[in-house]
Amino acid sequence: MDYLSLKDITASHAEEIHAAIRRVTDSGWYLQGKENERFENDYAEYIGTRFCVGCASGLDALILILRAYMELGIMAPGDEVIVPANTYIATILAITENRLTPVLVEPDPKTLEIDGSLIESRISPRTKAVMTVHLYGRLAYSERMADLCKKHGLKLLEDNAQAHGCRFGDRRTGSLGDAAAHSFYPGKNLGALGDGGAVTTDDKELAETVRTLANYGSQRKYVFKYCGRNSRLDELQAAVLDVKLAHLDSDNERRRRIARIYNKGISNPLVSLPEWLPEEQNVWHIFPVLSPERDRLRDYLASRGIPTLIHYPIPPHRQECYGNHPAMANLSLPITERLACEELSLPISPCMTAEEAAEVIEAVNGFR
Numbered sequence: 298m299d300y301l302s303l304k305d306i307t308a309s310h311a312e313e314i315h316a317a318i319r320r321v322t323d324s325g326w327y328l329q330g331k332e333n334e335r336f337e338n339d340y341a342e343y344i345g346t347r348f349c350v351g352c353a354s355g356l357d358a359l360i361l362i363l364r365a366y367m368e369l370g371i372m373a374p375g376d377e378v379i380v381p382a383n384t385y386i387a388t389i390l391a392i393t394e395n396r397l398t399p400v401l402v403e404p405d406p407k408t409l410e411i412d413g414s415l416i417e418s419r420i421s422p423r424t425k426a427v428m429t430v431h432l433y434g435r436l437a438y439s440e441r442m443a444d445l446c447k448k449h450g451l452k453l454l455e456d457n458a459q460a461h462g463c464r465f466g467d468r469r470t471g472s473l474g475d476a477a478a479h480s481f482y483p484g485k486n487l488g489a490l491g492d493g494g495a496v497t498t499d500d501k502e503l504a505e506t507v508r509t510l511a512n513y514g515s516q517r518k519y520v521f522k523y524c525g526r527n528s529r530l531d532e533l534q535a536a537v538l539d540v541k542l543a544h545l546d547s548d549n550e551r552r553r554r555i556a557r558i559y560n561k562g563i564s565n566p567l568v569s570l571p572e573w574l575p576e577e578q579n580v581w582h583i584f585p586v587l588s589p590e591r592d593r594l595r596d597y598l599a600s601r602g603i604p605t606l607i608h609y610p611i612p613p614h615r616q617e618c619y620g621n622h623p624a625m626a627n628l629s630l631p632i633t634e635r636l637a638c639e640e641l642s643l644p645i646s647p648c649m650t651a652e653e654a655a656e657v658i659e660a661v662n663g664f665r
């Protein structure tokens with residue numbers, strides 16, 4: 298059994314993907330062309346925003362959003378961005394790369410998402426944004442969060458790298474705040490055959506600024522408005538992503554089926570499951586379980602042929618790269634630190650079978 302077989306996922310859409318690749322290779326046009334235009338339009342429509350701008354990665358999408366707000370005079374170095382402490386490090390890197398200050402907020406240990414009730418007490422006169430992260434494919438948004446941002450004049454930003462297709466009522470994550478970053482890293486729910494990313498927003502000025510920044514800061518050839526960067530989604534990836542986008546909802550439904558089987562079948566006092574609220578449209582990028590005996594459980598499952606991963610073993614504020622960072626070096630975040638010791642990710646993918654899920658359940662339930 299694989300944790301996640303990218304080979305099987307690609308094979309499940311092979312004919313269409315090969316036709317798309319062929320179309321691009323035969324066209325002789327490899328950057329900033331029709332494939333990007335088509336995918337950007339289709340993805341904006343799917344997410345439910347007016348604009349989508351493709352770029353080179355999820356990290357770049359995050360960096361470009363914050364950088365654009367700085368160029369537009371909405372944020373300045375030293376301003377604060379509220380962010381969950383247990384996110385993947387890319388969210389924090391985008392903040393520090395722009396010389397903004399991350400304000401790390403603990404997650405709710407039952408949902409593993411940012412604890413919304415802690416946000417207001419962390420707002421200071423320098424706070425400019427809340428960056429929520431739909432971690433593990435689960436919604437990390439509420440109307441209360443949006444109202445709070447409105448009340449304090451903060452931008453509400455979404456890191457949607459793990460939650461393509463996740464919903465809040467009939468709206469999708471990526472359309473709930475002022476701007477959202479998406480990653481198309483191969484292992485994500487909507488994954489390319491390499492790197493890719495996108496920014497979605499309803500804000501025309503922001504979308505144009507992101508596009509300009511991603512193109513060396515240029516709107517007209519050889520005329521540079523900003524000191525930009527080169528961050529493009531290539532035509533091959535855009536073409537592949539457009540094929541896979543059409544299957545995203547059914548692929549996510551297959552993940553939900555596995556998650557339902559797990560939720561029903563796993564019963565072991567040493568293993569606790571995240572709360573699964575029925576009104577949520579979780580897309581289960583990751584199926585996290587918690588165990589005080591995590592490392593022993595992981596070895597036991599490995600000995601039974603069940604591969605697992607840990608998301609994530611060392612929280613950002615404990616990483617060597619932030620060892621001297623004034624906002625992070627000496628922080629104590631007991632919930633985040635406990636989750637880093639207890640979280641274990643079980644195999645889940647659109648290609649996993651019910652039989653494989655049953656095998657995982659049997660192994661988990663047999664752990665003593």
Ligand SMILES: *Cc1c(COP(=O)(O)O)cnc(C)c1O
Pocket residue numbers: 354355356357384385387388430456458459479480481482492493494
């Ligand atoms: C994957 C991921 C990113 C970064 O995306 P890349 O495309 O790998 O740069 C950012 N945030 C989160 C939460 C992620 O999981």
